[in-house]
Amino acid sequence: MVDTTNTGREHTPPVPPQLEALAHIEFDIRGRSGVDFHAWPGLSKEEVTAETLQPGSADPAAIFWKFGQDRLGGTAAFWQVRPDRDLVDQPVVFLGCDGELGVVASDFGDFLWVLADGYGPREAADPRDFEPVPNPGAAALAERFAPEKRQSAESAIGRARSEFPEFEQTMARLRFEKPVNYPLLFPADMARATHAEVAAKVDRLRALLPNGDYDDYIAQFAPGVELDERQLLDAYLECIDFEAEYRGGPAHAGSPRDDLRVPPELIALFGITEHPRAGYLDLGLNPRRLQGEIMDPDGECCRLDEHWIRVGLLGNDLFLVSLTSGEVMFADQYFWRYAEKDASRVVAPDLLTFFNEYLVGPRYREFASPEELENPRGWFAFLRDNGFA
Incomplete structure (x- = not known):
């Protein structure tokens, strides 16, 4: 009751x-x-x-x-x-x-x-x-x-x-007469993935991938790298300052910076695999392109004070991580240009969980096309056939 x-x-x-x-x-x-x-x-x-x-x-x-x-x-x-x-x-x-x-x-x-x-x-x-x-x-x-x-x-x-x-x-x-915020779509009790859980899964994936009748380069999990949190934060701040000063981009001078932190789950994931790629999802960091972009219906960047950094791609769209909350967002980049519905949304509480649930887990289907789901040689077929989805 x-x-x-x-x-x-x-x-x-x-x-x-x-x-x-x-x-x-x-x-x-x-x-x-x-x-x-x-x-x-x-x-x-x-x-x-x-x-x-x-x-x-x-x-x-x-x-x-x-x-x-x-x-x-x-x-x-x-x-x-x-x-x-x-x-x-x-x-x-x-x-x-x-x-x-x-x-x-x-x-x-x-x-x-x-x-x-x-x-x-x-x-x-x-x-x-x-x-x-x-x-x-x-x-x-x-x-x-x-x-x-x-x-x-x-x-x-x-x-x-x-x-x-x-x-x-x-x-x-x-x-719907209230301002619409981006929805929190993942279940409140979504189980957070641990470093050990993800590391073990990546080891198993690396062992399985050379086997089976699947497309070449269906997925890659490069060796991990040790990230320096301070260097990453400095690179992000340099990116946003450069955009503001030289390209007329959004100024962040008034946005609070003292509470910014690189989420430990981000450092943990890239310590396991620096550039994980599976199907059409691609995760990685580019120190020169760290600034995340969330678009409004007019094609302008919004939610700048939340300090999102880009950590991945799905076609032309972005996956972002917040430097204040650690949450992962799917950021629809071109809905405004084609007068389509904005599909941007928060999808996971942290990057380890996003990787575990979406890139190499059952929720991969949420970003896959119907054609990919039907492809017997595709990534979703691999996940399903090997008990990951």
């Missing part, structure tokens, strides 16, 4: 066994019937305040326990709206980054049958042009945890919308 007597301060509720089981189910994202969804074996809380309705209010008007996401940044969440009821008895909603909203099931049992019928959270919220194909894995979970709720996705979704007809209108007013 979720304690709602003090909604702003309750502890994270235990993870339901239904959700733990769902985290092991794979969804095929290919084609018009593809479902882009990944459930977490954990929960992440989001509170929406009523400030836009009652200026100055700090009390939460809505509380969500997010438990999964898609590659576009949309999340599935329990909407904590039924007092004194367990999480699995709360309605399930979809919260999209661009304002998409929808109640997709009246409770988690209904949600499992929605998934069984071939829908994901985003597709349930907006089924236009979607051609569902039943998911046997999700159907098995629905039979196991909610056999009494067997029904079609259409029936479950319709019942939820009838029960909560004002959800979209109310939430649009609460959530």
Whole structure:
């Protein structure tokens, strides 16, 4: 049961066994019937305040326990709206980054049958042009945890919308009339990787890579290097000062510098492998190009006072690490030029964990194209075939 007597301060509720089981189910994202969804074996809380309705209010008007996401940044969440009821008895909603909203099931049992019928959270919220194909894995979970709720996705979704007809209108007013911050997408309880864990994984990868029928140069893990934190900080400050003085770039003179530090996880990772590259993800440091760039809709650099440094590439986009928090961000560089949605988001609490989860782990699929996921000689196939994903 979720304690709602003090909604702003309750502890994270235990993870339901239904959700733990769902985290092991794979969804095929290919084609018009593809479902882009990944459930977490954990929960992440989001509170929406009523400030836009009652200026100055700090009390939460809505509380969500997010438990999964898609590659576009949309999340599935329990909407904590039924007092004194367990999480699995709360309605399930979809919260999209661009304002998409929808109640997709009246409770988690209904949600499992929605998934069984071939829908994901985003597709349930907006089924236009979607051609569902039943998911046997999700159907098995629905039979196991909610056999009494067997029904079609259409029936479950319709019942939820009838029960909560004002959800979209109310939430649009609460959530999307506020300034939008970059979302924290990784689960709050994402297990942080250790130096020993990553070092052992890299040793195993180096032993496995020469074997198997995979593309040449599918991945490389160069020997590590010992980084000097002071030298790296000085190189970063030289970069931003050079941009400001000679190229008319953003000035950081007024930004606080005393609390800057090179995260120990960054030093640890590059001590294991200086230039890890796998699939289309490439990590490394260039002392002359350390300044990270986060773009706003006008194509201007923003969030300069957070001091992000670039640590990797995905095509033309960047992976950045904050010198104040140590978090890792995916920074979409050209969405503004093509009037596309900004996909920038925080993806991991530190660089060791990012490497372990994304570069050489199951979350690599979140940055892979459908074609790459289907390539039997590609990096994702290697991870899957060798038990890493």
